[in-house]
Amino acid sequence: MIAVRTLEGVTSSELYEVYKEAFCDYPVDLGFDERKLMLILHKLGGRPEHSFAAFEGDKPVGFASCGIRTFKGRLTGYVALTGVSIHHRRKGAGRAMMEAAKDHFRALGINHFLLEVISTNAPAYGLYRSVGLETSRVFGSYALEAKGDMPLSDIDIRIMTPNEAPWDVLSSFWDFPPCWQNSIESIGTIPDIELVAAAYEGGEAVGYAACSCRSCAIDHLAVRKDRRNRGIGSALMAFIAEHTPSQGMSIANIEEGCRSLEDFVKHRGFRHTLSLHELEMEL
Ligand SMILES: CC(C)(COP(=O)(O)OP(=O)(O)OC[C@H]1O[C@@H](n2cnc3c(N)ncnc32)[C@H](O)[C@@H]1OP(=O)(O)O)[C@@H](O)C(=O)NCCC(=O)NCCS
Structure with a gap:
């Protein structure tokens, strides 16, 4: 049974453990150690009080690091990084965290929700489309x-x-x-x-x-x-x-x-x- 709560109280080493289980099959080798993961989440504006974790019992099995900034001229809720442990996929954890983030931002009066995803990441793209997100721009590297x-x-x-x-x-x-x-x-x-x-x-x-x-x-x-x-x-x-x-x-x-x-x-x-x-x- 999956429960979703904010990321507050989850330590950076617990977060890193979930990250490793979630990103082991990611299309790109991000190569983050714990320090780099925390630095990147900070760079992208992720804050524990606006972020969510999916728990099985007391163990975090997924996370959605989220933050708030003014973007494209609007106060915007953003998802910096989402991941669900490879052992806990397709049980609704990803969707439950996205819905929790949407509800959280809505309750704060924020009505613009945005994130970015690599085009070859079919599971993530499927998840994001399933909660109502649509592509607005495409960028090439x-x-x-x-x-x-x-x-x-x-x-x-x-x-x-x-x-x-x-x-x-x-x-x-x-x-x-x-x-x-x-x-x-x-x-x-x-x-x-x-x-x-x-x-x-x-x-x-x-x-x-x-x-x-x-x-x-x-x-x-x-x-x-x-x-x-x-x-x-x-x-x-x-x-x-x-x-x-x-x-x-x-x-x-x-x-x-x-x-x-x-x-x-x-x-x-x-x-x-x-x-x-x-x-x-x-x-
Ligand atoms: C993307 C990810 C977070 C999805 O988490 P999840 O908990 O397995 O997703 P859910 O069970 O909540 O799935 C919700 C919906 O997303 C879509 N979805 C999830 N996995 C999918 C897959 N492998 N293929 C296609 N659609 C998928 C489906 O529409 C699904 O609804 P359904 O199960 O009723 O068909 C997970 O696959 C993951 O951690 N991947 C590696 C890390 C990553 O790529 N993160 C995103 C970086 S931007």
């Missing part, structure tokens, strides 16, 4: 196995933390608002991992890239619309490639149909690695 030598330029590029970045200016360069995982708030939560490289001309920011330095994973790349096709995007990419130890390079979550970025990365030999669906519903 790309990777370059060997970044090789990228020609450096003399463009003035300055490094800053996400908290120092002038987001009101930088966000005006976007062709699409980032998904939740790549939102300014998500990036800003882990400033020691994420950095912003901004290109300047005549004292004005004209382009930037936000990336996780160690893994050379780019989360944002955008050039001011009137300064495109002048080598600024390439200069930012070369700058990041030069300053990170990793062999390869990746760029995450480009909105499908954003030709400026899709063509830019394909032209540089990046290959498509996965698609992420943003699902949402009114509560």
